[in-house]
Each structure stands twice: as C-alpha cells, then as structure tokens.
Amino acid sequence: MSDYTPTPEMKFTFGLWTVGSIGRDPFGAPVRDPKSPAELVRLLSEVGAYGVNFHDNDLIPIDAAPAEADAIKKDFRKALDETGLKVPMATTNLFGDPIFKDGAFTSNDAKVRAYALQKTMNAIDLGVEFGASIYVFWGGREGTETDAAKNPVDAIKRNREAMNFLCEYVLDKGYALKFALEAKPNEPRGDIYNSTTGHMLGFIETLDHPDMVGVNPEVAHEHMAGLNFTHGVAQAWEAGKLFHIDLNDQYPGRYDQDLRFGSRDIKAAFFLVKFLEEVKYSGSRHFDAHAYRTEDYDGVKDFARGCMRTYMILKEKAAKWNTDKEIQEIVAEIEAQDPAMDKYLGAYSAEKADALRTQDFDREAIAKIGLKYERLDQLTVEVLLGVR
Numbered sequence: 541m542s543d544y545t546p547t548p549e550m551k552f553t554f555g556l557w558t559v560g561s562i563g564r565d566p567f568g569a570p571v572r573d574p575k576s577p578a579e580l581v582r583l584l585s586e587v588g589a590y591g592v593n594f595h596d597n598d599l600i601p602i603d604a605a606p607a608e609a610d611a612i613k614k615d616f617r618k619a620l621d622e623t624g625l626k627v628p629m630a631t632t633n634l635f636g637d638p639i640f641k642d643g644a645f646t647s648n649d650a651k652v653r654a655y656a657l658q659k660t661m662n663a664i665d666l667g668v669e670f671g672a673s674i675y676v677f678w679g680g681r682e683g684t685e686t687d688a689a690k691n692p693v694d695a696i697k698r699n700r701e702a703m704n705f706l707c708e709y710v711l712d713k714g715y716a717l718k719f720a721l722e723a724k725p726n727e728p729r730g731d732i733y734n735s736t737t738g739h740m741l742g743f744i745e746t747l748d749h750p751d752m753v754g755v756n757p758e759v760a761h762e763h764m765a766g767l768n769f770t771h772g773v774a775q776a777w778e779a780g781k782l783f784h785i786d787l788n789d790q791y792p793g794r795y796d797q798d799l800r801f802g803s804r805d806i807k808a809a810f811f812l813v814k815f816l817e818e819v820k821y822s823g824s825r826h827f828d829a830h831a832y833r834t835e836d837y838d839g840v841k842d843f844a845r846g847c848m849r850t851y852m853i854l855k856e857k858a859a860k861w862n863t864d865k866e867i868q869e870i871v872a873e874i875e876a877q878d879p880a881m882d883k884y885l886g887a888y889s890a891e892k893a894d895a896l897r898t899q900d901f902d903r904e905a906i907a908k909i910g911l912k913y914e915r916l917d918q919l920t921v922e923v924l925l926g927v928r
Contacts, residue, residue, distance in 0.1 A: 585623035630667025635680035683729030754783030
C-alpha cells in the first residue's frame with residue numbers, strides 16, 4: 541500500500557475558519573467548543589498540514605483591545621514557531637459584521653467603503669507580519685437581493701477603485717504581496733458581482749496593476765453554478781493568474797456546502813488533481829472546507845487528514861492514468877495531428893487563407909470516425925475504482 545503521508549512539498553493548508561468551525565448553521569447552534577488560533581495551529585501540525593491561513597478576525601476579534609490583540613498574536617507566533625507551520629495566505633472578513641450588510645467595497649454608503657479600506661489595510665499589515673505572500677479577496681456581501689437597490693456599473697467602478705487603492709498601498713509599503721480574487725455566484729447575497737472565475741479574469745484586466753492580481757478559484761463556488769471547475773482553473777493557469785486555489789467539494793445547485801475534498805464528485809476531483817500536478821502548480825493546495833456538524837475534534841482531524849489523503853491518492857491515480865498502456869494508446873490516437881494541415885493552421889496570412897479556400901475536405905468521411913471517448917472514460921473510471 542502506498543504511503544499517503546502529507547509532505548511539505550505538497551503545501552497543504554487549511555484556514556483557521558475551516559478546522560476552527562464550531563458547527564453552527566442557520567438552523568442549529570454550535571456543536572463544538574471554540575479553540576484558540578494557537579490550538580488550531582497545533583491541531584493542524586498533528587495531522588501533517590504545511591500551513592494555516594486566516595481572516596483578520598479569525599485571529600483577532602473585531603472588537604479586541606490592543607493588549608488582547610498583542611497576547612493573541614504572541615500565542616499564535618509561538619505555536620507557529622513550535623510547529624513550523626507557515627502562513628502563505630491571509631484575507632479580510634468583509635462579510636460578517638453588520639456594517640457590511642450591503643457590501644463593503646461596493647456599498648452605497650461611502651462611510652462603509654472607507655471603513656472597508658481601513659480594515660483591509662490593517663489586515664494586510666497583519667498578514668504580512670506573519671509571512672503571507674498571497675492576499676485573497678472574497679466579496680461575500682458584494683452583491684444584491686434586488687437590482688433596484690444598486691447600479692451594477694457603479695458597483696464595478698467602486699470595486700475597481702478599491703482594488704487600485706489597495707494595490708497602491710501594497711506598493712507604497714514595499715510588501716511582496718499579490719492579490720487573488722475569489723468568485724462566487726450567490727450566498728450570502730442573492731447575486732454576487734463577478735460571479736465566476738471568468739468574470740474575475742475579465743475584471744482584473746481593467747485594473748491599474750493587473751500584474752499584481754490573480755484569482756483564487758474554489759471548487760464549491762463553481763460547482764454551485766453547475767460549471768466545470770477544472771476548465772476555469774485551466775483558463776486561470778493559461779492566463780498566468782492562478783495565484784491560489786480552494787479545494788473542497790459540492791453538489792451542484794445547492795448552497796455552499798464546503799464538503800471534504802473529493803467526497804462528492806471523485807472524477808471531477810481526479811481531473812483537477814491531474815491538471816494541477818501536470819502543470820506543476822507550485823502554490824498552496826488550500827482546503828476551504830468544513831467537517832460535518834456531527835463531528836467532535838477527533839472527527840475534525842479525520843476530516844483534515846481525509847482532504848490531504850484523497851489528494852495524494854488522486855495524484856497517484858493520475859500517474860497511473862498517464863502510464864496505462866491502453867489509455868495512452870487511445871490518447872495518442874485521438875490527439876494525433878495531420879501534418880498536411882500544418883500549412884493551414886496557426887497564425888493568419890493571406891496566402892494561407894487563399895490556400896485553405898481551395899482545400900477539399902471529405903466531411904462525411906471525417907464525421908464517421910469514432911473517437912473512442914466512451915472507452916477512454918470507462919478506463920478512467922476503472923483506474924479510479926482500482927481495478928486497473
């Protein structure tokens with residue numbers, strides 16, 4: 541049996557809000573007692589994680605006095621030093637406090653927008669203090685329940701203004717920090733602006749410093765909308781914008797479930813892992829998921845171990861897929877190129893266009909060729925089921 545023990549090279553990370561979830565939901569009270577950030581660092585060290593990420597208020601309560609904040613940071617730093625865990629990413633909670641009920645950067649209220657900038661600058665400082673090199677923005681309240689309440693063009697402009705302001709802040713401070721924008725179609729707002737990774741990629745190109753800004757796609761957020769997550773990740777990678785990634789699982793068409801990675805759609809998880817490993821993605825593999833509400837903290841450890849173990853198993857399955865003789869014979873056949881077509885494809889030229897117009901294609905013969913995708917998909921399933 542293979543050894544699926546996590547290694548630092550895999551850069552498996554969890555947020556304080558993930559393993560620190562106390563199991564509260566809209567219909568039920570907490571089922572687990574809260575743990576301090578330092579205790580959660582030690583829990584993650586026990587299960588073999590590489591790092592821990594946090595929102596500003598996961599670490600320091602929003603109303604904490606300076607002395608309390610200093611004590612929390614001291615304990616957190618001590619736990620990091622003792623365990624060797626890293627803090628690769630940080631973010632700001634711009635959705636939990638009632639002040640953000642109508643958004644943060646896109647709020648109609650200028651005071652709210654200004655406060656959101658203040659809070660984010662302070663949180664950026666906090667993240668950098670603990671070594672974060674990626675800063676994620678999830679606009680959980682940046683949307684509407686009714687379009688009567690907000691002009692979407694104004695919202696886009698306000699969001700752009702905030703991103704430009706914060707990029708300049710990072711440059712002014714000399715921080716080695718990049719931003720990653722996280723999309724979601726809905727929840728907690730009825731509709732959230734920039735609802736998919738593609739929306740975010742388009743938005744980034746309108747910023748003053750697009751080189752500083754990428755994306756943080758999340759499995760659940762794209763699956764909520766019925767989208768193919770691997771395709772979105774591939775688009776972000778091809779654009780050079782895959783700065784971070786959130787791994788979990790999700791049933792399409794439901795609320796944000798944040799299920800253990802690979803626990804719902806194992807084939808989708810397989811192709812995602814296969815892609816990330818083949819392109820040699822070097823960033824954190826961050827699990828933004830939660831243990832079932834049925835669990836105590838031993839169950840939370842089982843959850844965290846399960847996320848990492850499933851990734852490692854799927855990485856091994858991807859290597860097996862890539863060396864399976866029959867699979868690779870089919871792949872070679874369906875991907876085979878016709879050298880006679882080289883003179884027609886690629887960059888445009890007038891000569892190429894003229895030559896292409898005279899080329900005779902046997903449309904019916906080409907259409908009759910079977911592509912063996914059924915067999916290839918079945919073989920993929922067999923690799924995943926462990927019978928190949």
